[in-house]
Amino acid sequence: MKIRLWVSWFCVMIVASASLLVAAVAEDPPATEAQRAYEIKATVLCPVCDGQNVLESNAPVAAAIRAQVDELVEQGRSDEEIRAWMARQYGADVNAIPPRTGIASLVWMVPVFVAVVSIGALAFAFVRWRAGRELEVSDEDLRIVRSLRGKN
Amino acid sequence: MTAFLGTVGVGLGLVGAIGGAATLVMALSLRRSEHHRRVFWWVGTMTAGCVIAVLAMEVGLLTDNFSMQYVAANSTRATPWLYKVATLWGALEGSLLLWALVLSGYVAAVSISFRRRIEDRLVAWALLTMLAVCVFFFGLLAAPADPFGTLLVAPLDGEGLNPLLRNHPLMAIHPVMLYLGYVGFTVPFGFAVAALVTGRLGEGWLVTTRVWTLIAWGSLTVGILLGAWWSYEVLGWGGYWAWDPVENASLLPWLTGTAFLHSVIVQERRGMLRVWNLSLLLATFALTIFGTFLTRSGVIDSVHEFSASSLGPLLLGLFATIVILSVALVGWRGDQLRSPGSIDSPVSREGAFLANNLLFTLVAFIILLGTVFPLIVEAINNDQLAVGRPYFDRMLLPLGIALLLVMGVAPLLTWRSTNGHLLGTRALGPAALGALTMAAAVWLGAEGLGPVLGIGLGGFVIGSAVRHLALTARRQGWRAATGRAGGGMVAHIGVSLLAFGFIASTSFSEEGEFQLRPGEGGSVAGHQIRFVELTDEMDGPNRVVRAQIEVEGRGVYAPAITQYPTFGRPIATPSVATSLVDDVYLSLVAIPEENSDVVVVRVLVEPLVGWIWVGGFVIAAGTVLAIVPERRKRHSELEDALA
Numbered sequence: 001m002k003i004r005l006w007v008s009w010f011c012v013m014i015v016a017s018a019s020l021l022v023a024a025v026a027e028d029p030p031a032t033e034a035q036r037a038y039e040i041k042a043t044v045l046c047p048v049c050d051g052q053n054v055l056e057s058n059a060p061v062a063a064a065i066r067a068q069v070d071e072l073v074e075q076g077r078s079d080e081e082i083r084a085w086m087a088r089q090y091g092a093d094v095n096a097i098p099p100r101t102g103i104a105s106l107v108w109m110v111p112v113f114v115a116v117v118s119i120g121a122l123a124f125a126f127v128r129w130r131a132g133r134e135l136e137v138s139d140e141d142l143r144i145v146r147s148l149r150g151k152n
Numbered sequence: 153m154t155a156f157l158g159t160v161g162v163g164l165g166l167v168g169a170i171g172g173a174a175t176l177v178m179a180l181s182l183r184r185s186e187h188h189r190r191v192f193w194w195v196g197t198m199t200a201g202c203v204i205a206v207l208a209m210e211v212g213l214l215t216d217n218f219s220m221q222y223v224a225a226n227s228t229r230a231t232p233w234l235y236k237v238a239t240l241w242g243a244l245e246g247s248l249l250l251w252a253l254v255l256s257g258y259v260a261a262v263s264i265s266f267r268r269r270i271e272d273r274l275v276a277w278a279l280l281t282m283l284a285v286c287v288f289f290f291g292l293l294a295a296p297a298d299p300f301g302t303l304l305v306a307p308l309d310g311e312g313l314n315p316l317l318r319n320h321p322l323m324a325i326h327p328v329m330l331y332l333g334y335v336g337f338t339v340p341f342g343f344a345v346a347a348l349v350t351g352r353l354g355e356g357w358l359v360t361t362r363v364w365t366l367i368a369w370g371s372l373t374v375g376i377l378l379g380a381w382w383s384y385e386v387l388g389w390g391g392y393w394a395w396d397p398v399e400n401a402s403l404l405p406w407l408t409g410t411a412f413l414h415s416v417i418v419q420e421r422r423g424m425l426r427v428w429n430l431s432l433l434l435a436t437f438a439l440t441i442f443g444t445f446l447t448r449s450g451v452i453d454s455v456h457e458f459s460a461s462s463l464g465p466l467l468l469g470l471f472a473t474i475v476i477l478s479v480a481l482v483g484w485r486g487d488q489l490r491s492p493g494s495i496d497s498p499v500s501r502e503g504a505f506l507a508n509n510l511l512f513t514l515v516a517f518i519i520l521l522g523t524v525f526p527l528i529v530e531a532i533n534n535d536q537l538a539v540g541r542p543y544f545d546r547m548l549l550p551l552g553i554a555l556l557l558v559m560g561v562a563p564l565l566t567w568r569s570t571n572g573h574l575l576g577t578r579a580l581g582p583a584a585l586g587a588l589t590m591a592a593a594v595w596l597g598a599e600g601l602g603p604v605l606g607i608g609l610g611g612f613v614i615g616s617a618v619r620h621l622a623l624t625a626r627r628q629g630w631r632a633a634t635g636r637a638g639g640g641m642v643a644h645i646g647v648s649l650l651a652f653g654f655i656a657s658t659s660f661s662e663e664g665e666f667q668l669r670p671g672e673g674g675s676v677a678g679h680q681i682r683f684v685e686l687t688d689e690m691d692g693p694n695r696v697v698r699a700q701i702e703v704e705g706r707g708v709y710a711p712a713i714t715q716y717p718t719f720g721r722p723i724a725t726p727s728v729a730t731s732l733v734d735d736v737y738l739s740l741v742a743i744p745e746e747n748s749d750v751v752v753v754r755v756l757v758e759p760l761v762g763w764i765w766v767g768g769f770v771i772a773a774g775t776v777l778a779i780v781p782e783r784r785k786r787h788s789e790l791e792d793a794l795a
Contacts (some may be wrong), residue, residue: 013587019593020605022594023593023599057389058721094538096542107539111521
């Protein structure tokens, strides 16, 4: 019985890891210039349309920015250079990805900190629970139990 | 006359709310519980007043009464009647009126359903809390956001709504559902406050409010998804979720509400987590008010900002009051809230619920932080920055994967603790289904570690939910799908379907942009499209350009683009060739020049988008199933014992 369980799990794991391996290998980084330009456009916000990126917006300025990104990619500028150029031209808030430096980096770091602290707190709670605590019975609990017992 | 009637209605509403609250305050402080009954009259007055006000507004809208300021500013003669009705919630004052209507409706429903327990101090305090919220909203309608202002000279025609709000019938449903959810959380909030004030912190009030919480949660879920669907059908960019501040504001109470629905099971079963559950409910309500503040005060730029106003400080004041009150009450009752018992092992049903709560609150925290972060930075050093979709995608991906994993494992675990061998036996079937789903996805061309893992976990979740349902069905037949556990499992299946649609459409969509003359065509992801002809017509004052485009195997679709004289840039109306496999989304990019028959069309092929809406429907069905058979004997006895 136990052996059969192990064998079954082994098969499941083989299928799962093979699928994941194939999936991971099949995904390749943006190779062509057009793909790179596309990825950049998806992270530059249209300055006049409240949160849409320049790919999605059909405002004239979004079309202009799309053309500029194509041109800068063609000139061989790096992603970072293009983003910096856009920020100089249209303001830092066209960059949909908050910077990783200065005060803005907090938006990346604080969640990680909070996650670590709360997982730690939960682990601590389990340790304390495991140490065992006396069961406290309040008067109200007793009243409920009595009235329920009275019925049956 | 109509406007006057509306003002009278709002006045009655305010008087009813104040009168009801005052009655309860008197009766509670004098300990005259026989006087509680009088609150019915006040609630009746308030609800009737609100219904009169809403009817007055609808009559004004439908009869083109442009002497009413709201009608003149938001409606036109040419607006079809459905949109005239929906104009009630198209702008700020009207949407507050809808809020008041939904709130009065909930208060009236609560009074009716608790009519036999009205002398109970817990119920009285809950009603008092809800009525206090009513006083606030009717107060807004009475002065700073009066919907019934009149004009001395009525214009011949009104200005009309933002065109985006009047080209899809979902506009008539989505806001109503959203408000049913948003406002519905006032009920459990009222009971939570009542439990804290009266010190009756046992599980009785939770059992009492379960149905109300489920109704609010289910409506909010459906409301959010209808909003996503509306955005997909109308906005023309082919997406349904943009991490826009207003979307985030609706998602925040949903997340804490979802966390509550799960962790409350631990409390009902084991009597634990009392402080935590109360806090989640209080936070959920506070977040609905905070969301309203964000979206109605104009502090944040958003595509949803149809109704920015100066109500900001008032809403912020209400939010602060709620937070301070909640913290004070929880602090005051801290001793009584300490719950007995302990959780023995992290590998247990309780442990899974805790993990669920940790993940949901983390997701809520990240979304809240990302939404308000630009404001914080601007306040500190005047820097302008944006926190956009890439941030949320990147931060939430691991949490989403973890949530799916917990969702699949939790139904396999037993309470208290689960040993490895049992888990191994139970998880085998679901895990096999997950692995096969991954293999199938890869075989169909899916790539990328994250997406394929997510799809596999979706299969795992379905396997574990179906296993649970099938085992229960042996004993209970079709009733296995009812009740909290059964309905919950159905909802889990819905979430998985939704996850498949979300993952596939965001990760595997393809697009192309074509400049076409009649007869020319193009191809995206194996779909041939051909431009048939162009029609260029005037619809009243609006220029409507429509392109007939044939999608091979699907038929002819007609995306349009409209130039409204009163609205700067043209509005595209996309057309979607839907199927369960993939959607071909057609959208015109720019309005063609006069006398030209060349169109620029954007074609997006998005796999499995339809599954999102199907999944939403399944979640809604699961919620209904979870509500239906609540009258179990065990519960009513417990209720009696606690009463």
